[in-house]
Amino acid sequence: MSNEPIAIESVLATFTDLWSPRILTRINDYDVRVAKVAGEFVWHTHDDTDEFFLVLDGELRIGVRDEHGERHVTLPRGSVFVVPRGIEHKPSSVDGATIMVVEPTGTPSTGDRHDALPEHITTTTGRRVA
């Protein structure tokens, strides 16, 4: 990993594919990933880790299913949200968004359990920045 500052925009300029996080940098055994998203992801659950979202641009919606039933939260640009471990959730964005995610290195994007994957979604643990 680079030991120089990284301009997030310069990394975002290197790709256009959706729901395919790039690993910006690492903190101990955690990844800081950035992704471009639009449309719907898939319901999934990380059994052993929380997942942190920061919206860098656009607006993200996250469906959440917990003991109170199903709800969703809306994250405008400049807001953060943590999905607790074990909570089924589904990110989506009608008009597209750019997000930063922090989670342990190796965490699969579709969790430990997920619904059937639609064609536009591939499970990944993040790609290294070229």
Place this chain on the structure above:
Amino acid sequence: MSNEPIAIESVLATFTDLWSPRILTRINDYDVRVAKVAGEFVWHTHDDTDEFFLVLDGELRIGVRDEHGERHVTLPRGSVFVVPRGIEHKPSSVDGATIMVVEPTGTPSTGDRHDALPEHITTTTGRRVA
């Protein structure tokens, strides 16, 4: 901790003191902290953890002392940098900056080792948002 989205701006609006991080949220046993900074912090070292910086506004400078000697990196708004564990460093900002920091819960702002603290700096592990 809240299980609702948090607008970073709304937390920044609750304080004006410098070099005094607020804990925005937690990811497992990590804090996401935000701080307002200006002027010089103190040379310090975290022996057991990396420290992640994201510049939300303004420009941050981080002095770094490693095996190659002393240098500094400059982080404009929208850039990130990780100070590796064990590396002596000193954040500063001539014109002021707003930063996000990710590090393990309980990490003291002045590290495990630091130079004499000037009057404007207090060691903290971050304050909870009111």
